[in-house]
Amino acid sequence: MSQAIIELKNANIYQGSNLILSDVNISVDKGEFVYLVGKTGTGKSSLLKTLYGDLDLTEGEGWVVGYNLKELDWKKVPYLRRNLGVVFQDFQLLTDRNINNNLKFVLKATGWKDEKLMDEKINDVLDKVGLKTKGFKMPFELSGGEQQRVDVARALLNSPKLILADEPTGNLDPETSDEIMQLLFSICKDYKTAIVMATHDYMVINKFASRTIKTERGKVWDNASITM
Numbered sequence: 139m140s141q142a143i144i145e146l147k148n149a150n151i152y153q154g155s156n157l158i159l160s161d162v163n164i165s166v167d168k169g170e171f172v173y174l175v176g177k178t179g180t181g182k183s184s185l186l187k188t189l190y191g192d193l194d195l196t197e198g199e200g201w202v203v204g205y206n207l208k209e210l211d212w213k214k215v216p217y218l219r220r221n222l223g224v225v226f227q228d229f230q231l232l233t234d235r236n237i238n239n240n241l242k243f244v245l246k247a248t249g250w251k252d253e254k255l256m257d258e259k260i261n262d263v264l265d266k267v268g269l270k271t272k273g274f275k276m277p278f279e280l281s282g283g284e285q286q287r288v289d290v291a292r293a294l295l296n297s298p299k300l301i302l303a304d305e306p307t308g309n310l311d312p313e314t315s316d317e318i319m320q321l322l323f324s325i326c327k328d329y330k331t332a333i334v335m336a337t338h339d340y341m342v343i344n345k346f347a348s349r350t351i352k353t354e355r356g357k358v359w360d361n362a363s364i365t366m
Contacts, residue, residue: 142167142201143300143332144189149198151181151188158184162198162358164351168299169330171323173343176353182336185353186302189334190224191215203299220248223293227305229285231277237264237288238273244295263291267321283314290321301325303335307342315339319346 144166151159159181166172176182187193189202191210200207203221210218232240241260250256264270267287277285286306293301303322307315319342326333337343343350352359 143170143203144334145199145201147199149188149195149200151184151193152196153184153193158356159353159358160356164358164360166300166332166334168332169326171326171333171348172335173348173350174334174336174353175338175340175343175350178338180353181356181358182353183304185358186304186334186336190222190302191218216248220296221298222300222302223296223298225286225289225293225301225303225306227308229277229289231285231288233277236274236276237269237280240277240288241273241292241295244292248296259295263294264288266294266325267291281314282310283317286310286314286318287321290318290325294325297329298331301331301333303333305336305338307337307339312341315342316345 142165144164146162146164149162150157151162162185174182174185184193188195188200188207191207194210195207202218205214205218205221232243235243238260241263242256245256245259250259260273261270264273267290269284269287269291272280272284277288280288289306301322306322307318310318322333322335323346325331349361351361
């Protein structure tokens with residue numbers, strides 16, 4: 139097995155009995171930033187779901203952060219997910235509790251017990267995303283950009299080797315999008331965290347150039363050329 143953070147070889151990706159992507163061969167290394175692009179319905183979400191264990195890989199080979207996707211079962215999926223973070227387009231924050239308690243909920247769900255260590259970790263990730271003083275705010279008291287920063291902080295809680303970001307700038311204005319992209323690239327560089335970001339935002343891709351893979355016609359194309 140290679141030392142890649144993500145390695146798929148001859149993988150066929152299904153939704154139920156429907157073959158969505160065939161013969162997928164991709165590799166993502168430690169600290170690498172990769173865009174995942176493609177029209178709606180071409181398999182981006184199915185690929186991401188396979189990477190974080192929401193869809194089973196039944197054909198081909200696949201490893202994510204050292205876990206063999208072919209050998210994943212419901213007992214192993216939580217351990218896989220402790221080694222990766224997911225950033226969503228719509229934030230998915232719990233609206234009935236403040237930011238600190240949103241983050242504490244995730245830590246408890248992934249096996250943390252010590253209150254002091256949890257508080258230290260929460261302060262650490264909020265500091266990394268520039269929100270150290272906002273932990274006592276409720277989600278509705280934050281701007282869209284601040285909520286997305288909380289989403290990134292949540293993804294960092296377990297010091298992941300990999301972050302999967304699904305349209306993280308989709309609901310943001312251009313200036314705020316730039317701030318989130320700068321944050322993601324700095325995390326990638328400073329902490330050697332691999333990031334795979336699904337996006338439709340070609341302005342972002344042009345401004346923050348990086349390797350791009352594309353889903354199209356049931357295939358995944360590496361280092362794809364992007365047409366507007």
